[in-house]
Every structure is written in structure tokens, then in C-alpha cells.
Amino acid sequence: MLSYAIILTSVLVLVSLLMNVWRILRGPELPDRILALDTLYINSIALIILLGLHNGSALYFEGALLIAMLGFVSTAALSKYLLRGDIIE
Numbered sequence: 615m616l617s618y619a620i621i622l623t624s625v626l627v628l629v630s631l632l633m634n635v636w637r638i639l640r641g642p643e644l645p646d647r648i649l650a651l652d653t654l655y656i657n658s659i660a661l662i663i664l665l666g667l668h669n670g671s672a673l674y675f676e677g678a679l680l681i682a683m684l685g686f687v688s689t690a691a692l693s694k695y696l697l698r699g700d701i702i703e
Contacts, residue, residue, distance in 0.1 A: 620668045627661045648692050655685035 634657060637650035659678045666674025695701050 617668065620664055624661060624664050624668075627657055627664065630657050631661070644696060648689065648696065651692070652685070652689045655681060655688075659685075 631654065634650050634654040638647050638654065641647040641650060659681055662674050662678040662681065666672065666678070691701050
């Protein structure tokens with residue numbers, strides 16, 4: 615029963631990922647695209663964690679943690695670039 619719930623949740627997260635990609639491609643402004651990219655990496659973390667639960671392996675959780683750290687840094691860098699025009703002062 616748990617495997618069916620994980621598969622259903624994975625399909626719903628994949629639909630969410632596709633909607634994020636649509637927003638990145640069709641976003642009217644740059645802040646919309648940055649927000650969609652931020653949501654995209656959060657949804658990819660959820661998908662990796664669901665895959666780890668399905669396979670019963672703890673390695674997926676470490677990969678999700680790595681993506682979370684890189685996603686946070688990239689979102690902060692893109693936001694700073696959007697506000698100031700440069701990343702490193």
C-alpha cells in the first residue's frame with residue numbers, strides 16, 4: 615500500500631515539475647523565472663526523497679541534501695545579481 619502512495623505522489627510531483635518548466639519557459643519577467651527555478655529544485659528534492667523511500671536507500675537523502683544546499687546558494691546568487699547587477703562586490 616505504501617508503494618502505491620509513493621508512486622502516486624511521484625507522479626504528482628512530476629506534474630508539478632512540468633508546470634515549473636513551463637513557468638521557466640513562459641515566465642513574463644525574470645523574477646518569475648527565478649521563483650520557478652527555486653520551486654523546481656525543491657520539487658526535485660521531493661522526487662529524490664520519494665525515490666529513496668521507494669528503493670529503501672539512504673544515499674538518495676544525501677543527494678537531496680546536496681541539491682538543497684546548491685539550490686539555496688544559486689537562488690541567493692541569482693537574486694543578488696537581479697538586484698545589483700553583479701554577484702561579487
